[in-house]
Amino acid sequence: MKKSIFILTSVCFSLLSYAQESSSKNEKESIEVLGNCNMCKKRIEKAAFSVEGVKYATWDNSSGQLSLIYNGLKTDIDTIEKQIAAIGHDTEHHISTDIAYDGLPACCQYVRKGQEPKPGQITKH
């Protein structure tokens, strides 16, 4: 009995200490990514997760903010933004190519910055 309590406690502590990682392994950042709908949400998050080192990625449709937690030793925000821009979603610092943008599914054809909405296009603001 005493022994099992000891084992339990030591496991708890080792789990806690395992979690205390240095901050550079858990960089936290939030950036704006353009998109429109839940389909975009899946696309943006999948693109972020495809970068090795990205641990957490949640894109909020209403604010357009992508919350990220990533391993700063393995990747950086620039790489992640490039990856997202590559599939057609403009980010704060990287603009997609027209080819990538045109390849977006219809509901994801967001209004690009500095452009007027086309007739029938879904607008956010």
Place this chain on the structure above:
Amino acid sequence: MLYRLLFFFFSFCFVQAQDVFSGTVFGYDKSNPLPGANVYWLATNKGTVTDIDGKFSMQKLPSDSQLVISYVGFTSDTLSIQNSKTIIHILKRVEGANLDEVVVSERKKTSQLSFLSTQSVLNISSDELLKAACCNLSESFETNPAIDVNFDNALTGVKQVKMMGLPSPYLLFTEENIPTIRGASQVYGLSFIPGTWIESLQITKGAGSVINGYESMTGQINSELKKPLTSERLFLNLFRSFEGRNELNVHNKANLSNKLSANLFVHYNERTERVDKNDDKFLDMPLSDQVNILTRFQYLDAEKGWVSFFNVRMLHDNKLFGQTNFIPKTHKNTTAVWGSEMLTKRYETSLKLGYVFPELPYQSFGFQLAYSDHDQQSYYGLRAYDIRHKSMFSNVIFNSILSNTLHKFKTGLQFAYDQYDETVEVQLTNRIDRSVGAFFEYSYDSLERLRMVLGLRFDHHNHIGSFVTPRVHLRYAFTDTSSLRFSMGSGRRVATVFAENQKLFGSGRTILIPALQSHHYGLLPERAWNYGVSYLKGFQIGSIPLNVNLDLFRTSFVNQVVVDWETLGQVSFYNLDGDSYANSLQLGLDTRLFRLIDARFSYKFYDVQVDYVAAKKQKPLQPKQRYFLNLGYVGDYWRADATYHYTGSQRIPATIQHPSGFESNAFGLMNAQITYISKRNFEIYMGGENLTNYKQVQPILSGDQPFSSSFDSSLVYAPVFGRMTYLGLRYNL
């Protein structure tokens, strides 16, 4: 006793200084929690910002009544907060120049199958629980198609629940994820949890998660109790049935600091009238009284990520049943009049500790510790049955991710200890079960069609030995409104045969058991595999939404303790030699008619076969077919619902009149309830159960010779009690 309770309760009332107010803010729709939204009390400087999950929590003084929620790009809303402790609010987008608030009203369903979750989980909210106004957990499933409610015997009025054609011992009950209603409390445990304490129920069909242990075979039912932080400040429920059942529930809440809240729940019920409507000289329902008190504390420090619960509970339950003229003082231990008394005392306490890493929302740590002491002293006629069950359970869980949040895992250790001391007639037996185990559960979400949960646990049990328990759940979504699920897993348990089959004492049957004196009466641990496929599809026919689901499940026993009622005057327990399986099919339709009425229909087919010593037979008292229809209406002032249950014929084993057994008649039962909701926090409800007054003819066999071997109150397939009507009141602050 009651006065002291009341004193304790009222002294509790005065501790309230200020309340914690909390809630969740969503943007656009419920799938988008809004982080960073401003939430503040109008005309004050008190406010906060929602966290990454859109949640917030802050203090509320009685003078704070106007809450402002704002976020860039959304219409700011000002809400009038009167008595609620928690809100869920959806902000609407600013629509061009049209700043008028668009009110989109959407009614939430009271019970819902999820298209998203990997496991087949049915979530039942407290609104659904209100549909069955009375009274405890065993009665909460009457409006639910996944669970069948049966009468256990003709004496105690206790109801037994079944899932997939197998009785409750093969289901795992958990209360806030701590196993409960097992061992000594298997039969009566459901009636020891008052319905008003429950916040929600989660019913998982199929193997379920490895985290809660290795015992579940057909499924898991988890009950979440009301939480100190979010519960009502004061709740009062009075219930009276015209057949002599009275219930009282009082809930109170105190905010001891801005991080610590407490609840006190007091429940009392009684049946004081001797009722024998079917003139068989036996009470249709026992005389009883129950005092049930729970106090719980919740500590929450959202900034640092700590949450903790501490519960203490006490139960005292008395029952008297048997012949109508039974007086314990004169007739106990005599053969003049048959009667029975049962006294149950139960104490339990539990502690939960959770820590979410503030910087890493996907990583958390949990610890649970629970202890219970259950003591039942009873006699049925000349047959004495006492059981004392002390149980300890502890679990440590660590949640985190492998590379990213698409690959999550939960892992941990579990320790369980059960000590049983039983007196069966004159024979004393005892047993200690000890087990220690480790589990690992991996879940994968592709963000697209596939989701899966793979679980594995390894346990060492002093009687079962060392064993591995695998559990697999897969979900494949063809579209957003159609998904296919598959589950598979194994479960093991050590049967506590007398506690689980207590109804045998209400008969003159001779008990045949391999070895009464040995630890498990010479019976092997039970082991089963469960496989299931279910398909859920949503349709939209004009303005009518329709969900169709089809479930197919099979539970197949490798080892089972067979309970054999086939031979007249005997009940025997033995290890399975051959096959034992339960196949079930369920077809469910779920819709909303005229935008007002929720309608639910389900058809169920069961094929439950066991190889008894004599032959392979369909399990007795198990209908092959059932169907069910429930209509519910929720309006601003009225709430009403009606349920019809059809139960097909059941096989009844040998009796004196029918030496080779017989098939019972099929029958239908109807329940209905109506509630008036007053704006002044009052609700008045009335309703009836078994409205068509259907009763089993002669539920007690050889009732005129209760001390003979042919006396039997265990062969019950239909209600013993006829129509029951009730009236009740709820007050909510």
